[in-house]
Amino acid sequence: MITIDRTDLAFQLHDVLGVARLAEQARHTDYDREAIDGVLDTAERIAVDHFLPHAAQLDEHEPEFVDGKVEMDAAVADALKHYREAGFFGAAFDAEWGGMQMPETVRLATSFMFMMANVGTSSYPFLTTGAANLIASFGSDEQKERFLRPMVEGRFFGTMCLSEPQAGSSLTDISTTAEPREDGSYSITGRKMWISGGDQEISENIVHMVLAKIPGGPAGVKGISLFIVPKFLVGDDGAVTQRNGVVLAGLNHKMGYRGTTNTLLNFGEDSPCIGYLVGEPHHGLSYMFQMMNEARIGVGLGAVALGAAGYRASLAYARERPQGRHPDSKDPESPQVLLIEHADIRRLLLAQKAAVEGALALSLYSADLVDRIRTEEDEDSRRQNELLLDLITPIAKSWPSEYCLEANKHAIQVLGGYGYTRDYPVERLYRDNRLNPIHEGTHGIQAIDLLGRKVLQAQGAGVKTLAGRILADIREAHAAEGLAEHAEALANHLSETIATTGKLVHAVAEAPRAGLANASVYLDMLGHVVIAWMWLRQAVVAARKKSERDGDANFLDGKLAACRYFFAFELPKTSAQRALLDRLDDTTITMRPDWF
């Protein structure tokens, strides 16, 4: 039932973003359009042949904790063997360390297909990539040789060890410690919670990236350092040697994402646990933040992929299943019409299409910024893109997590009673997607990150850049066939949004708690404006291609209709949100705990 749609991916990558231009950059000379499409073909084939088939069974039979080890479906290891052999573990890494130097946009597009097919199995390489990125950015050459290279080769997997049982979102309260040892390494002691991929028997080794405090360092987040803690120690020759003292203490059993082991890990409890400092002491959080930004875009993309899988499954169902008649035709003898003929089913499909393709555009736009930052020579321009990427990262994480989960809810609704059973994939996708508003920072955390930090950065330069880019696209839309009304609407919403932002910046400066009280509403509101922009960008390209009779007319009409849907059904919702934000509504902070 889940099918991968390459048409939209091609439209977004090539027609909207023009990623093949990156082949002009020294880093990406191998990635012309043909090569990109070849990479996507390979990813699609592996996703469909090796990831998709075991997705349902992996959900039904989740990994188990047996005799201190993780037992799981052998199909996971088999799928990852194919993934490894195609080189995807090293997709975006430097050739120097065995990587393929793929543009981030292209790597993201491959991830999208793997996650659509099977988010549980996909998590292992995606966590590995995140962990490897940290070593690539901040590790020593010796650490890179010992740990990064085998991760790029897909022989070692990686994890992120941030949360602890008593400190979820609040990293300042972590209590894992790192005591210096004589040889320059550290003894790690503590417990980490919610560690995805924290143990398994698939890879030769697991490289945990662990946040811990070196005793005597500054209090709070300023005293956090980053460590490499391997499951097995690695000799100078790169061979795996003895077991390190990081021990699986238990598996968490979740509503969804059941294919990914999620663990409680003990460090240094029964036997010594050795860790290696990455970069400077006490800089762990800033290193981790860089990784977290990428991880957050990845979480958003995962939400999009789950939304897309549900959209394709429910669309296929709506095109096949006869049900009832139109309200205009009351003759019970007339044949039933297909589900897709009903207005409300189309609304449910349009809502999914608008959410999924709008959010995918934002994920890819974010990746395109990463590519520009990596390859751009002009300092100012790079700085602008960095600030813009910082600003939209919480949106790229949260908006899909909210609205593609909503899309999964709609997918179930299209299938009705069948959608609620475990015989169809849509209920699983809905369960899986419920994780995304939680991990890598909840909505509430993203909201405070956006309004309490990103909006204020560099005197609001990120917001100015965002407004400038949106205005440029509004100008293009004004010139395009049939898009003037949308352009006008977005211009109005944008200018009101800027005004609201100004008020809130002032309020946050005066009293952070009161100013941030409705940060989540702000995140949601700005998210809708940004997604409307993403739709207008797509519509401009679709209108142009349509007028040039370039491409499938049905597909292009669908793009324009989905854009229209977003502007008719979604964007207008932001007005009520801005009214609430503008008056600094204090309902939530004046409500007293004992009034509940």
Added chain:
Amino acid sequence: MITIDRTDLAFQLHDVLGVARLAEQARHTDYDREAIDGVLDTAERIAVDHFLPHAAQLDEHEPEFVDGKVEMDAAVADALKHYREAGFFGAAFDAEWGGMQMPETVRLATSFMFMMANVGTSSYPFLTTGAANLIASFGSDEQKERFLRPMVEGRFFGTMCLSEPQAGSSLTDISTTAEPREDGSYSITGRKMWISGGDQEISENIVHMVLAKIPGGPAGVKGISLFIVPKFLVGDDGAVTQRNGVVLAGLNHKMGYRGTTNTLLNFGEDSPCIGYLVGEPHHGLSYMFQMMNEARIGVGLGAVALGAAGYRASLAYARERPQGRHPDSKDPESPQVLLIEHADIRRLLLAQKAAVEGALALSLYSADLVDRIRTEEDEDSRRQNELLLDLITPIAKSWPSEYCLEANKHAIQVLGGYGYTRDYPVERLYRDNRLNPIHEGTHGIQAIDLLGRKVLQAQGAGVKTLAGRILADIREAHAAEGLAEHAEALANHLSETIATTGKLVHAVAEAPRAGLANASVYLDMLGHVVIAWMWLRQAVVAARKKSERDGDANFLDGKLAACRYFFAFELPKTSAQRALLDRLDDTTITMRPDWF
């Protein structure tokens, strides 16, 4: 973690609705306030002691189909034994047939507690009540003696057999047939899908209420008749005799509601299946509709109960769990604050409180209308209440199904990663509640029922009655302390809603499909206006009690704050919806299937 809150229930039943007044009616003389509270005490005790403890294990180990029979957790039968012994199977039925003649409001309040504790186990008696209602309303005295009495006693359970594999929402397309037999009974042949409680080994017998067509009858829904089809035939002495030809063909495996068997049943496939006509031939659908209205209010109430369970669980967690610090306090050495101190956590709790208590008010208001209709002497007044109940039924079904599901989403969010695990009840409640927008008529069906039928009934008399009642409460609110602003806001939203309704009525008359294209948006919009009214009614009472220093001041302040939340965060959303409805937006119907 799930606790039952009696304070709000008492406030709603006694202070807002004044249900004890019903003791003045001949039917309910036994139900003064003390007796009502005694019934609620008994229900609470059984819910907490016998329903709640096995809710999680029943979800984890769902009923299985073994050797043609259903095997399930023995705790279900035990819980229902206590339920039966307390007389709850006969709660609302006439004393003549062994019932307790309980007011519907009170019966609903008991259901609320049972469903909060364990929705899977609760389904068996609730389906039995629905089926028994049909016999009580339309069956012959002989049918009542043979089937209703043992259902009222809780010895026989009941089911509703409407849907078929090829016809879910579309009853006109059912193909189950009923051939007349010589003795006046019928031979039933066909397959019924999604039958909750369709088989089990708990009750002595199962009484299926089956929709089928008598050959030669009118086409479509006008040819549907209603039959009693018992699992075991029943002798003249009331004793269960031989097995009837209704056979369990399989169990459906769902995302939630796992404790309730959900079945595919075959009728008359291998052995003859005897059914007994209820009422007149070809009137089955109108009989079933009466039952469906009650069932729909019951579905809405189930959604509220699940929402309430999640709200209480997440509230308890937020009051216990330390996490982070306020944005105003950056000192990492300061102690962590409780989750409930964070503005965004309060928003998630307020959203739940506003949804759950607002929706409960609507469920109870609907039940109060049932009580008024049953006991009222004045014909005009009864007719008005009937039309109002008809009008609000799709809202009482759908609004809680949408927004209390959203509440369950928020409950998970409050618990963060813990909420996503199966160690806490909130993920189960969320899975359970996802059924409610589907069964007993999907949102889309409810929306068409509302705008295409209920709004038009009796020249819009239902809408006029609704507006009249809301305006009366607005006048009260104007006179109350601190509620003038809310009263004014609701008055404005109401008058705009009436204007929009007029436009849509006109449009539906001109072209049903176009007029009904956004019926779901109308349902959602009118639902918000109705819930705002429910909150204003509660606020009027809370303000009065507060000024009279009558009752717990914290509770009353909480009511006023939740009302304020609804008027600040929720009601304003309807403006954008009305704008879309007013312009008869045709995005969904102009989108062509091949454009997706």
